[in-house]
Amino acid sequence: MTASLISANDVAGAFEALKAARPRVHAVVNSVAETFAANVMLALGITPSMTSNPEEVADFATGADALVVNLGTLDAGRREAITRLVDSAGHRPWVLDPTFVDRSPLRCDFAAGLIGRRPTILRANPAELAALGRGEASLPALAARWNTVLTVTEAVDQVASGERLDRVANGHELMSRVTASGCALGAVMAAFAAVDPDPHDAAVAALVTYGVAGEIAGRAAKGPGSFQAAFLDALYALSPDAVASGARILEVQD
Amino acid sequence: MTASLISANDVAGAFEALKAARPRVHAVVNSVAETFAANVMLALGITPSMTSNPEEVADFATGADALVVNLGTLDAGRREAITRLVDSAGHRPWVLDPTFVDRSPLRCDFAAGLIGRRPTILRANPAELAALGRGEASLPALAARWNTVLTVTEAVDQVASGERLDRVANGHELMSRVTASGCALGAVMAAFAAVDPDPHDAAVAALVTYGVAGEIAGRAAKGPGSFQAAFLDALYALSPDAVASGARILEVQD
Amino acid sequence: MTASLISANDVAGAFEALKAARPRVHAVVNSVAETFAANVMLALGITPSMTSNPEEVADFATGADALVVNLGTLDAGRREAITRLVDSAGHRPWVLDPTFVDRSPLRCDFAAGLIGRRPTILRANPAELAALGRGEASLPALAARWNTVLTVTEAVDQVASGERLDRVANGHELMSRVTASGCALGAVMAAFAAVDPDPHDAAVAALVTYGVAGEIAGRAAKGPGSFQAAFLDALYALSPDAVASGARILEVQD
Numbered sequence: 001m002t003a004s005l006i007s008a009n010d011v012a013g014a015f016e017a018l019k020a021a022r023p024r025v026h027a028v029v030n031s032v033a034e035t036f037a038a039n040v041m042l043a044l045g046i047t048p049s050m051t052s053n054p055e056e057v058a059d060f061a062t063g064a065d066a067l068v069v070n071l072g073t074l075d076a077g078r079r080e081a082i083t084r085l086v087d088s089a090g091h092r093p094w095v096l097d098p099t100f101v102d103r104s105p106l107r108c109d110f111a112a113g114l115i116g117r118r119p120t121i122l123r124a125n126p127a128e129l130a131a132l133g134r135g136e137a138s139l140p141a142l143a144a145r146w147n148t149v150l151t152v153t154e155a156v157d158q159v160a161s162g163e164r165l166d167r168v169a170n171g172h173e174l175m176s177r178v179t180a181s182g183c184a185l186g187a188v189m190a191a192f193a194a195v196d197p198d199p200h201d202a203a204v205a206a207l208v209t210y211g212v213a214g215e216i217a218g219r220a221a222k223g224p225g226s227f228q229a230a231f232l233d234a235l236y237a238l239s240p241d242a243v244a245s246g247a248r249i250l251e252v253q254d
Numbered sequence: 255m256t257a258s259l260i261s262a263n264d265v266a267g268a269f270e271a272l273k274a275a276r277p278r279v280h281a282v283v284n285s286v287a288e289t290f291a292a293n294v295m296l297a298l299g300i301t302p303s304m305t306s307n308p309e310e311v312a313d314f315a316t317g318a319d320a321l322v323v324n325l326g327t328l329d330a331g332r333r334e335a336i337t338r339l340v341d342s343a344g345h346r347p348w349v350l351d352p353t354f355v356d357r358s359p360l361r362c363d364f365a366a367g368l369i370g371r372r373p374t375i376l377r378a379n380p381a382e383l384a385a386l387g388r389g390e391a392s393l394p395a396l397a398a399r400w401n402t403v404l405t406v407t408e409a410v411d412q413v414a415s416g417e418r419l420d421r422v423a424n425g426h427e428l429m430s431r432v433t434a435s436g437c438a439l440g441a442v443m444a445a446f447a448a449v450d451p452d453p454h455d456a457a458v459a460a461l462v463t464y465g466v467a468g469e470i471a472g473r474a475a476k477g478p479g480s481f482q483a484a485f486l487d488a489l490y491a492l493s494p495d496a497v498a499s500g501a502r503i504l505e506v507q508d
Numbered sequence: 509m510t511a512s513l514i515s516a517n518d519v520a521g522a523f524e525a526l527k528a529a530r531p532r533v534h535a536v537v538n539s540v541a542e543t544f545a546a547n548v549m550l551a552l553g554i555t556p557s558m559t560s561n562p563e564e565v566a567d568f569a570t571g572a573d574a575l576v577v578n579l580g581t582l583d584a585g586r587r588e589a590i591t592r593l594v595d596s597a598g599h600r601p602w603v604l605d606p607t608f609v610d611r612s613p614l615r616c617d618f619a620a621g622l623i624g625r626r627p628t629i630l631r632a633n634p635a636e637l638a639a640l641g642r643g644e645a646s647l648p649a650l651a652a653r654w655n656t657v658l659t660v661t662e663a664v665d666q667v668a669s670g671e672r673l674d675r676v677a678n679g680h681e682l683m684s685r686v687t688a689s690g691c692a693l694g695a696v697m698a699a700f701a702a703v704d705p706d707p708h709d710a711a712v713a714a715l716v717t718y719g720v721a722g723e724i725a726g727r728a729a730k731g732p733g734s735f736q737a738a739f740l741d742a743l744y745a746l747s748p749d750a751v752a753s754g755a756r757i758l759e760v761q762d
Contacts, residue, residue, distance in 0.1 A: 031306050032288040034540040038687035043732050048687070049608060050540050053583035059612045075307035075331060077583060103303060104313045177490065179302070180291035224297050225486030232733030236685065281614030286558050303691040329561035329585060354557060358567045431744065433546035433556070478551050 004166045006201045008247035012240040014196045014205035019045055023065035023194035027187050028052045028081055030072020030099060030227035033180030036228075043235040046191045054080040061088035066102045066194035068186045069114065071107050072099040079110060085170040086117050093120040093193035093202075095150075097186040102131040115146050120199045123151045123186050140165055149199045151189070153182060156250065161200045168204060170211020174217030174227040181231075185210050204249065212246035213238055258420045260455045262501035266494040268459035273299055277319035277448040280419055281441050282306045282335055284353060286357075287434030290482075294438035297489040300445045308334040313340035320448035322440045323354035323368065325361050326353040333364060340371050347374035347447035350402075351440040356385040369400050374453045377405045377440050403409045403441070403453045407436060409463045415454045421500040424460060424465020426472035428481040439464050439481020458503065467492055483487065511608035512674045514709045516755035522704045522713035524715040527553055531573035531702040535695050536560045536589055538607060539578020541688030548692035552741040554699045556593075562588040569596035574702035576694045577622065579615050580607040587618060594625050601628035601710075602685065604656075605694040605723035621675055623654050628707045631659045631694050648673055657707045659697070660688060664758065665715045669708045676712060677756040678719020680726030682735040689739075693718050695741040 014245055024047045029037050034050050041048040049060050054077060061067060069082050072210055086094060096113040096119035108131050115122065115132070124132065133142050143150035143160040150160045157168040175181045188210055192202035216234040221227035259398050283291050286306050295302040303314045304380055308331060315321060323336050329361040340348060350373035353364040362385050369376065369386070378386065383406055397404035397414040404414045413420040429435045441462055446456035473494045475481035530553045537545050542558050551555040557568050563586060569575060574599055577590050594602060604627035606619040616639050623630065623640070632640065637660055641650050651658035651668040658668045667674040683689045696718055700710035721742040729735035 030304075031285050031539050032292050035289055035543055035687060038540050039685075039736075041684045042687055047759065049611060050538075051581045051612075052606075053581060053586075055584070056582065056612045059614070060608075063611050072312065073305045073307060076309070078421075088757055100303060100305075100314075103317050104305075106309055106313070106336045177293075177296045179289060179296055221487075223487030223490035224293065225483035225490075228293075228486075229483055229657055229733030232736075233729075233731030236731035236733075284558075285539050286546050289543055327559045327561060328564065330563070332561075354559075354568075357557065357571050358564045360563055360567070431547075431550045433543060433550055475741075477741030477744035478547065479737030479744075481700075482547075482740075483737055 004249050004252065005164060006204050006249065008244045008249065010201065011205045011208045011247050012089050012244035014192060015209050015243045016240045017195040021195045022047060022051065023191050024063060025068060025187055025190050026060045026064040026085065027068045028057065028078065028085055029068065029070035029183050032072060033070065033183035035181035036151060037184040037187050039232055040235060041187055041191065043232045044188065044191065052078050052081045054084055057081045057085040058088040061085055061092065064092065066092055066190035067094040068097065068190040069094060070097040070099055070183050070186060071101065071111060072183065074107050074110065086114065091127050093190060093199060094187045095119060095121045095190045095193065097183060098128050098132060099183065102120055102127040108132065119148050120193055121149045121151060121189050121203050122146065123153060125182065126152060126154055149203050151203050153185065159200060159203045164200055165252050166204050167250040167252055168207040168211060170208050170215060170246065171251055172214040174218055174221060174224055175214050177224035178228050208247045208249065209238065209243055212243055215246065223235065226227060258503050258506065259418060260458050260503065262503065263461045264455065265420060265459045265501050268446060268455065269463050269497045270494045271449040272446055274350045275447050275449045276301060278317060279304065279320050279322060279441055279444050280314045280318040281322045281387045282311065282332065282339055283324035283437050286326060287324065287437035289300035290434035291438040291441050293486055294489060295441055295445065297486045298442065298445065306332050306335045308338055311339040312342040315339055315346065318346065319345055320444035321348040322351065322444040323348060324351040324353050324356065324437050324440060325365060326437065328361050328364065340368065347444060347453060349373060349375045349377060349440045349444045349447065351377050351437060352382050353437065355421065356381040362386065373402050374447055375403045375405060375443050375457050376400065377407060377443060379436065380406060380408055397424065403457050405457050407439065412456060413457045418454055419506050420458050421504040421506055422461040422465060422468060424462050424500065424506055426468040428472055428475060428478055429468050431478035432482050462501045462503065463492065463497055466497055469500060512757050512760065513672060514712050514757065516542050516752045516757065518530050518709065519713045519716045519755050520752035522700055522709065522715050523751045524533060524748045526700055529703045529753040530555060532557065532571060533574050533576060533695055533698050534568045534572040535576045536565065536586065537576065537578040537691050540580060541578065541691035544688040545692040545695050547740055548743060549695055549699065551740045552696065552699065560586050562592055565589045565593040566596040569593055569671065572600065574600055574698035576601040576698040577602060578605040578607055578691050579609065579619060580691065582615050583620065594622065603627060603629045603631060603694045603698045603700060603701065605631050606636050606640060607690060607691065609675045610635040616640065627655045627656050628701055629659060629697050630654065631661060631697060633690065634660060634662055639748055657711050659695065659711050667708060667711045672708055673760050674712050674756040675760055676715040676719060677758055678723060678754065680722040680730060682732050683722050683728055685732035686736050702717050716755045716757065717746065717751055718750060720751055723754060
């Protein structure tokens with residue numbers, strides 16, 4: 001494994017590029033998460049579109065710079081929409097978020113099929129990854145098998161791809177008390193992948209940016225309600241300097 | 255009718271049990287209410303799942319400790335999902351929230367069928383109850399007819415079952431200005447029913463807990479927007495002592 | 509064109525009528541916008557209902573005072589629901605919000621059909637209007653062709669119908685960073701149209717009321733998260749005097 005190839009300053013540069021580019025992201029996310037994910041994107045200057053209508057997603061994909069697919073509330077219509085969205089991805093980066101595959105065999109099977117379509121970035125929590133990995137616990141091995149940038153979010157997040165493994169220690173515990181905070185992160189990863197040609201760097205930049213904003217919000221919040229508002233405020237006001245000075249990208253010991 | 259068999263200290267004990275158990279609640283709620291209901295649950299340490307996909311609900315029910323069913327935005331898919339969820343309930347407590355049955359004959363008929371499946375707790379507002387009760391105004395009579403714990407929420411809430419009738423005077427008027435505050439209460443009732451073997455006590459404990467948090471939020475809020483944030487903060491920070499000292503369970507006069 | 513026929517005091521009067529009447533508005537809005545639109549309505553004392561189930565919308569229309577139709581997340585079920593809702597409108601005012609017709613030919617065609625049903629008010633942003641107008645850039649000409657009150661929302665909003673053209677300069681830039689703020693405005697227009705017999709005046713009154721609340725919120729907010737809460741608080745606390753003194757209805761130069 002190679003120690004991190006991306007510095008705090010690189011992340012700040014990616015963030016600056018994101019703010020300048022204002023990419024369009026089409027997100028098929030579960031209905032619980034749609035509003036918060038849209039507001040997170042708007043706070044960062046990203047233009048969200050969210051339809052999960054199978055008849056419309058190809059047109060929206062064409063007008064987007066990056067895509068994100070989330071498996072929550074996965075009815076037949078959403079499965080069809082996701083399939084068509086991925087069919088229409090072309091050169092566009094796309095992020096897969098296999099929400100709750102550990103609770104639903106149907107989702108787990110559908111996610112396995114999507115992994116075969118090679119998502120640019122796969123973002124999961126440990127329980128979801130355990131269900132998808134069928135016993136394989138090595139992140140680099142799974143990233144290699146699936147030929148993707150594999151991101152696992154927990155107290156310290158990890159990003160694995162090819163020979164690289166990065167760890168990011170940003171974030172705040174109140175994030176886990178706000179529904180859709182993980183789903184919205186997937187959308188932010190897609191937006192970074194639209195402006196950074198290296199999807200591994202994009203995933204790290206998204207985790208740092210999101211986590212630094214979470215820490216700023218956590219200092220101002222009294223609980224998960226005020227945290228939500230403070231988090232959107234922090235994303236909106238975030239400066240490249242704050243990203244650079246707040247980044248906690250850990251050295252990985254081989 | 256018997257005067258209340260549950261004390262403020264009992265409610266605080268149920269609240270402590272809820273916080274310790276962190277139950278999983280599967281909620282099929284209308285799309286307007288999903289996000290707020292999930293955030294209310296997360297603030298209390300409950301793990302929410304929310305899919306209304308008929309193909310998935312049985313798997314999610316299996317992994318849950320309690321269920322809640324809400325009739326908002328009741329399309330054919332949701333009706334099928336609700337039917338299958340109730341089919342999969344087994345020993346798990348489930349709460350029925352017959353949203354807006356007074357506005358839609360289709361919903362009222364569907365709710366009548368669900369009442370025949372004997373929900374553990376039925377939570378309604380007066381207009382919904384009037385539509386369901388077809389002229390019967392006595393809460394204890396309806397609770398007996400339906401063999402359920404019947405809860406009516408208004409300025410002073412009432413809980414009726416068997417020989418018991420309780421009144422709870424907690425809450426804040428701004429709650430009625432926040433969409434989904436009733437729907438989220440149904441989910442909290444389900445969570446209490448997962449940890450308290452007596453569903454009548456669970457309903458009272460949920461009403462008190464929810465109402466005390468609402469009062470705390472109401473003191474901090476300037477309107478329904480800041481109330482929402484303060485309410486989630488209050489649920490998150492709530493202590494058993496605050497529940498015990500804030501509880502207003504009224505004596506029922508026979 | 510005629511200079512404005514509605515004064516700041518007229519708008520304050522319409523606002524007072526709205527608060528007194530507490531109209532019921534049925535809104536078929538996209539799933540991203542449902543919660544915020546419902547909370548905006550509740551903050552103003554409007555009673556929202558939101559089902560997009562084709563089997564239910566006629567019953568909900570019957571119980572409503574005004575309707576709003578939004579084309580976001582426009583799947584087959586929603587199209588059917590919208591068609592039935594408009595069929596059931598009768599004498600009730602209805603507002604059309606052609607969300608993202610510029611991104612989806614399917615939506616643009618569907619919107620064209622709805623315009624043929626003559627919405628009371630049509631609210632669009634410039635990109636949506638360009639897609640619908642097929643090259644015609646004159647607002648009064650489009651309003652005449654479609655025989656509707658045509659409202660275009662941007663930094664300075666415009667309202668055109670018959671011989672009238674009004675411009676409203678209220679609002680705050682953070683509104684564009686909150687998802688559904690446009691969709692919720694459509695619902696507020698519907699509510700004003702329920703209490704004001706002149707739909708042109710209703711549209712102006714909605715824009716002023718919404719914009720004045722946005723300005724109050726903008727002064728208190730640190731970003732789009734705190735803005736959302738402050739905006740709902742401002743709508744809730746708004747007085748007719750604040751509306752009258754804050755209104756910025758501009759003279760239109762012929």
